[in-house]
Amino acid sequence: MEIRVKLFATLRLNLKVSQVDINSNAPISVLTLLNLVSEKVGSDIIPELIDNGEIMVGTIILIDGFNVLHLNKLNTIIEKECVVSVFPPNGGG
Amino acid sequence: MERYTRHKNLFAEGKMEQIQKARVMVVGAGGLGCTVLQLIARLGVDTLHVYDCADVDLPDLNRQILYDEFDIGEKKAICAARKLRCINPNIQVVAHTDKVDESTLLPDVDLVFDCLDNFQTRFILDRLLYPLHIPMIHGGVNKFFAQVTSIVPGQSKTLAELFPVDATSIDKQTTKDIFPPVVTITASIQVSEGVKYLTGQHSDMLINKVLMIDTFANSFEIIDFN
Numbered sequence: 173m174e175i176r177v178k179l180f181a182t183l184r185l186n187l188k189v190s191q192v193d194i195n196s197n198a199p200i201s202v203l204t205l206l207n208l209v210s211e212k213v214g215s216d217i218i219p220e221l222i223d224n225g226e227i228m229v230g231t232i233i234l235i236d237g238f239n240v241l242h243l244n245k246l247n248t249i250i251e252k253e254c255v256v257s258v259f260p261p262n263g264g265g
Numbered sequence: 266m267e268r269y270t271r272h273k274n275l276f277a278e279g280k281m282e283q284i285q286k287a288r289v290m291v292v293g294a295g296g297l298g299c300t301v302l303q304l305i306a307r308l309g310v311d312t313l314h315v316y317d318c319a320d321v322d323l324p325d326l327n328r329q330i331l332y333d334e335f336d337i338g339e340k341k342a343i344c345a346a347r348k349l350r351c352i353n354p355n356i357q358v359v360a361h362t363d364k365v366d367e368s369t370l371l372p373d374v375d376l377v378f379d380c381l382d383n384f385q386t387r388f389i390l391d392r393l394l395y396p397l398h399i400p401m402i403h404g405g406v407n408k409f410f411a412q413v414t415s416i417v418p419g420q421s422k423t424l425a426e427l428f429p430v431d432a433t434s435i436d437k438q439t440t441k442d443i444f445p446p447v448v449t450i451t452a453s454i455q456v457s458e459g460v461k462y463l464t465g466q467h468s469d470m471l472i473n474k475v476l477m478i479d480t481f482a483n484s485f486e487i488i489d490f491n
Contacts, residue, residue, distance in 0.1 A: 178486075180410070180477045180479070180486075180488075181407065181410040181412075181477065181479070182407060182408060182410060182438070184410075184479065184481070184482070185408065185409075185481070190479075190482060190484075229430065229431045229434040230430045230431060230434040230435045230438055231430075232428065232429075232430065234488065234490070236489075236491065237488065237489040237490045237491035238491045239429065239490075241429055257488050259477065259488075260430075260435065260438060261384070261405055261412060261428045261430060261435055262405040262406050262407035262410050262411050262412055262439065263382070263383060263384050263405055263407060263435045263436050263438070263439035264296075264382050264405065264406045264407050264439045264440075264441075264443055265293045265295045265296055265297045265298065265380050265381050265382035265383075265404070265405065265406065
C-alpha cells in the first residue's frame with residue numbers, strides 16, 4: 173500500500189519537505205510511518221512532531237481527515253492506502 | 266452609475282439584496298481584518314460591526330491596509346470605522362473597542378469573520394457563536410502560510426473540534442513574522458466564503474474542510490475533515 177504524507181505550514185519550512193510517499197507491505201503505526209518518512213528524507217522529523225512520546229501540543233495529524241488524537245494517537249494502525257496530513261494551525265491575523 | 270454595478274450581476278436574482286441586508290461582525294481589525302472590512306464595505310452590506318481593542322502601531326503598516334502613518338496611536342476599530350464610512354457611506358459601521366471575552370454581548374448579526382491573531386480568543390468566539398447558530402469564517406496566518414475554514418453551526422464542526430489544540434501553545438508558536446501578501450490572499454478568500462454564505466451557496470463553502478495556503482510554494486490545498 174502507498175501512504176502519502178503531506179506536511180503543511182511552518183513544518184515545510186522547518187523540515188524542508190512538503191510531501192513523501194511511503195510504501196509498506198504490512199500495516200504500520202503512525203509512529204513507524206513518521207520514522208520511515210525520516211529515513212526517506214534523510215533527516216529526523218520526529219523532534220518536530222513528537223515530544224516525550226506524545227504528539228507535540230499544537231500539531232494535528234489526520235489520516236484521510238480523521239484526527240489520530242480521536243483514534244489511537246501515535247499507535248493508530250494504518251492498514252490501507254491513505255493520505256496523512258500533518259500541520260500546526262496558523263495562529264496570526 | 267450605480268455603486269454596485271460591477272458585481273451585483275454576478276449573483277442570481279435576489280442575492281444582492283441578501284448581501285445588502287446583511288449585518289456582519291469582523292473581530293480583529295489587523296492584517297486580515299483590514300482587507301475583510303474593506304471588501305465587505307465595498308460589497309455593500311447593511312451593517313458592519315468592527316471589534317478591536319488595540320491601537321494602530323508602526324509595524325502594522327506593512328499589511329494593515331486601512332491605516333497610514335497619520336493613524337498611529339488611534340484605536341484601530343475607530344480608525345477603521347472612519348475609513349470605511351468614507352469608502353462606503355451607504356452602510357452603517359459600528360466600532361467596538363472592547364476586547365472579546367466570555368462576557369461579551371454580541372450584536373445581532375448574520376455572519377462573523379474571525380480575523381483574530383490568537384487562538385485563545387478564537388475559541389471564546391467559537392463558544393459564543395456556535396450555540397447562537399451564527400456562522401464564523403475563520404482565517405489564520407503565520408509567515409508564508411495560512412488556513413481558511415467556515416464554521417457553520419449545524420453543518421460543520423466547531424473550530425475547537427477541527428483544531429483540538431492547546432490555544433496557548435499555538436499562540437506561542439505563531440511568530441510576528443508575516444508575509445503581507447498571504448494576509449490579503451487569506452482575507453479575500455474569507456470574504457468569498459462569507460458571500461457564499463450570505464447568498465445561500467453553502468455547498469460550495471469550506472465546511473468541514475480547511476484550505477491550506479502556502480504562498481512560498483504557490484500551493485492551495487483543501488484538507489477534508491471527518
